[in-house]
Amino acid sequence: MELIEVKNCYKIYKNGVTALADFNISIKKGDFVFIIGHTASGKSSLMKLLYREEKPTKGKVYIGGIDVTKLRNRKVYKLRRKIGIVFQDFKLLNKLNVFENVAFPLESMGIKKTEIKPKVLKALEMVGLKEKIHSFPNQLSGGEQQRVCIARAMINNPKVLICDEPTGNLDPETSKEIMKVIDNINKEMGTTIIMATHDKDIVNRMKKRVIVIEHGVLAGDYLKGKYKANESI
Template identity: 50%
Template sequence: MIQFYNVSKVYDNGVKAVSDLTLTIKKGEFVFLVGPSGAGKSSLIKLIFREELPTRGQIMFNGRNVARMKSREIPHMRRKIGMVFQDFRLLPQKTAAENIAFALEITGASTRDIKRLVPEALEQVGLKGKDNLLPAQMSGGEQQRVCIARAIVNNPLMIIADEPTGNLDPITSKEIAQLFQEINRRGTTILMVTHDSGLVNNLKKRVIEVAGGVVVRDEESGVYSSEL
């Protein structure tokens, strides 16, 4: 699914965010990406999503070299990756259904498909019947479920979740984690960036730890900290 081959990323100010990094994430995996602030996690996400280009090395997504994609190919590639953020990033003036529909509208989906897919996505995340609620009328957990529905509505190959439980209480975080596990069981690859040690330790998935722009630990059924 994703391969990094000797990838480095040096910004114009001289900061080396990623240094000669090599790793592979296979189709259908559930992977936690952990590490301290400034370790290079955000840069890795931006490189996968083609928001940044590597200074050196190759990044492959689903068999394609991301860096060599033409501008017109990038939107098509991005439709195969669903993004979930800590701060939700919902449009406040749009309802839950409209926020999800917007993700389809920008891809040129037909009205018929939108009417079919949006209710299905809402039901998958446990929000059936709440399609007309505005973000301000929903709890943090419900807003995050809308974000997840928006991420899965295009049936992506992969979801990148950036601190998806960072603004949620422990009980809601557990529910959101279970939802990601259900999505993963249906075959979607999950890459989750998190500082939530309890979440990582409970799920026992693959853990990739980065520090200083390099992978310092990569283990199956891992825990948040190697010191535990």
């Protein structure tokens, strides 16, 4: 059974821009998939369909067998609790410290403080930031902030981790560290990873399944290690 399926999806925005056209992909549980393409190729639109920030104009998106396009707006939070999302701009709350930022999803779910603490510590340990729990986001480097974001995304033990250009704002060295963290999550916890990126070095080095989008159309779907990016993507 496929964990994620996108079937005949079209996304046409109100201003007439077609972001995706007749798009089909399916992703198995435990896969690590890169989504690559130029700027404005439709990567972000695809990501947004997956976490139901946007609805396709036409077509279906299944996650864990559930058609998320049919999900009502007020039920979307149930989906979001089952997937983790990592953003290029981290989206951390600056007035909360690291611990509070990671605990944020659990707190808003009304979970007991005594249950929250071990979960947060575990997640921070996983990304190697346990010693910085009292720091505030503006006291952290970009790489550290991204790790906090990953810890927050993983706090509910999601089956899928959606990463929208997580290394977009980071230097190559830090990017490598972040990729190591994400790869470990995939290997150790079996979390399915879907990652949109621009970074050809990462794609070449990681040797994972690669889906190429060009002008909103599926331009290529390369199995593990078959893709080699020569030109810039």
